[in-house]
Amino acid sequence: MAKWTLFPYPHRYQYDSANLVAQWQHLHLGDQEPLPSDPSVLAAWALFHNGHFEQAMQVGLAAGAVGSTVANVATITYARYLEKRERNRQDLLIEAAERALVQTQNEPGNANAWYCHGYALQHYSQGISVARALAQGVGNKVKQSLERAMTLAPAHADARIALGAFHAEVIDKVGPLIGGMTYGAKKDTALRMFHEALQLQPESALGRIEYANALIMLEGEARIDEATMLYEQAARTTALDAAQYLAAETAQTELATEDWGATASLLPPSEH
Template sequence: MAAYSAPFWRSLCLIAFCAISLQLHAASDDKAEDDIDDVSPEELQMQDIPVDERIFVEKWNEVPYKKSYFTYTDKQIRDKWEYLVRGLKVPYPSAAYMEEQFTKYPFMKEGIIGWDGDYQALEARSLRVWRKFFAGDFQEAREEGLQLGPIGKIPALFSQLMYAIYLADRQSTKYMMLQDVANQAKEYFDDMEEAADDPAVAPIVASIKLGYAYAIARIAEESPVPIVVARRYIGKIKNSAEEVVEIMPDQPLGHAFRAGVDAGIMRRVGKFTGRMTYGARTTTVQESFADALKLAPDIPIVNYEYANALIYMNRKRDLNEAISYLEKAMKIRPEFSMDALDVMYSYKRLQEVRLYALNFRSFRKFEKLRRKYSKKTDRNLTSIISDPLSMEMLNNPEKYILPKRN
C-alpha cells in the first residue's frame, strides 16, 4: 500500500466530513444527489497545478473582434484612464508617480528589464503594455508587462487571466495559466505588505491580491469538492477577498469578488453547509453586490456575476431576475477588451442558464454533468470562441474530446 503523509490523511478526513455534510443537507438545499466527484489520491496530494511553460510560447488565440476598436493613443488612454480602470481603480503610471513610489518602496523597481532610470521612458513602456491589454493583444501585453516588474504585473497578469478564462481552448491550459497567475502574484505578497496602508499604492496591492484570489477561485469553481477541500482553496479565496476590500474599500471588483466567493461556496455545498462550515452568507452576497453596483453599475462582469450568484443561492427561484442581469450585462457597450469579453460571455452564460432551466430539475446534477463533460473533453466551458453547451454535448462527451496535447 502506498504511504501518504499526515496532511494527506487529515485532508481525507475533512473531505469525508464535507461529503457527509453534503449528503445530510443536499435535500434541503437542492433536493438532489450529492456533489462529490471521483478524484485520485495523486490529485488530492497536489497542492499546486504544474505549469507547462510551452503554453506561453505557443501562439495564443485571437480575440473575436477588431482590436482597432479599442486601440488608443497615449493621450486617449490618459483621458479615458479613470473609466477604463473603473473596476480596479489603479493609478495612472505617470513618470512622476513611479519615481515617487519607487523611492518609497524600492521593491517596485526590482525586476525591470532594460531600464536605465529614465522615468519618462518607463511611462511610455507602461502605456504600451496597457494599450495592448485594452485592445486585446494579451500575449504581447503579458510578455512586455512581465519585463516591468511589479508595476507591469497588473496589465500582464490580467491579460493572462482574460486569455485563460475566455480564449483558451483547453481546460488544462486554462488551469495552468490561472495557477501561473497565482504563483506570480504570490511572489510580491511579503514586499507589498508595507505598502498596503499607503493610499497611493493600495490600489496596486489590492489588484495583485485580487488577481491571485480570482485565479484560484476560477480553478476552484470547476474543481471537484474533494480537491477544493484538500487544497484549502476556500480559506485562501475567502481570506483574500476580505483583504482586498479592506485594503481598497472603493474598488468595485473587490466587492463583487467578495460577494461571488460566498455565492460560489453555496453553489458547491449549499446554503446550510456553506454558512455553518465556511461562514458564507446571503446577506454578504447581497450587500457586497449592492456596493459594487453602486460604485460601478456599468461593469458587465459585476452584472453577470450577480446573475450567477442569484442562481447559486436560490437555484430557479430567482431565475428571471438572474436572466435580467445577464441581459443587462449583454447590453453594456464595451470600450476595452475586458468589458468586451465579459459582454460576450454574458451571452454564452445565458445559453447555459436556459439549458439548465429547460432540461434539469436538479442544479447539482446539471453542475456535475457540466464538470464531467469538461474533464472528459478537456474543453474550456468559459471560452467565448467555442459553442455554447448543449444537451447533445452533455449526453455524448466522448464525441467532443480534444486531441491529446503534443
C-alpha cells in the first residue's frame, strides 16, 4: 500500500479517548454515529479527528467489525482531501466501498455502513466520470445506499448532503429529463436535501460547499452570488476536527482562485 500523505497540521487537534467523549455529540452531529463502547474503536476515532487518517484506518480494521465505520470514514476522508494520486485515490475508495458493502450485509441496520458505501461510490464515480459510472449502474447504488442511511437515521445530515450532490450532479451530466426518468434525480430534491442538512447541522462547511456547487450546476450564473456567500461561510467555519478543517480550507482555496464560480463542480475538493 502506498504511503499516505500526512495531515498538514498534525498538532492542531489533540483528542484522546477521554476528551473525545465530551465532544462526541458535536463532532458526530452530521453522521449520527453512536458513541462506541469498544476502547480501541474510540481510540481510532480520536486518531481520525486528530487527522491521523492512516492510523485511524489501521486501528479501526484491527478492531474487527466494530471498527469498520471509522476505518471507512478515515479512508474516504483521506482519499477526498489528501490523496493526490488518482489511481491510489480510486483504489482507496473502492476498498472502502467494498468493506462498507460487507458491513451492510452483516449489519443491515447500521446507517453509516450504508452511508459509507454510497459516499465512497459517489466519489469513485467522480474520478472515473459520472457518465461512465452511471452507465455502469453505480448511480443507483449510490442513491439507494444514501436513502437507506437516511431511513435508518432520519437526522443524518451528511447523507442528505451526499444525496443532494448526487441529484445535482446527475442532472448536470445527463440532463433533467434522462436524470429524472432513469435515476430519479430531481432539482427540487437536491435543493431540499441541502436545506434539511443545514437545518440539522448548521455549521457544516461541507454542506455549504456542496450546496454552492449544486446551485451553480443547477442554475448557473443566476445563483453565483448565493454560491459565493455559501463558500465564504464555509471558509469561516470553526472546525472542530481535522476533517472539518480540510473542508473549510477547501473553501478558502477555492475562493482564492480566479473566477472560481465558472469551474466549481462536485469533483473532490482536492482536485479543484
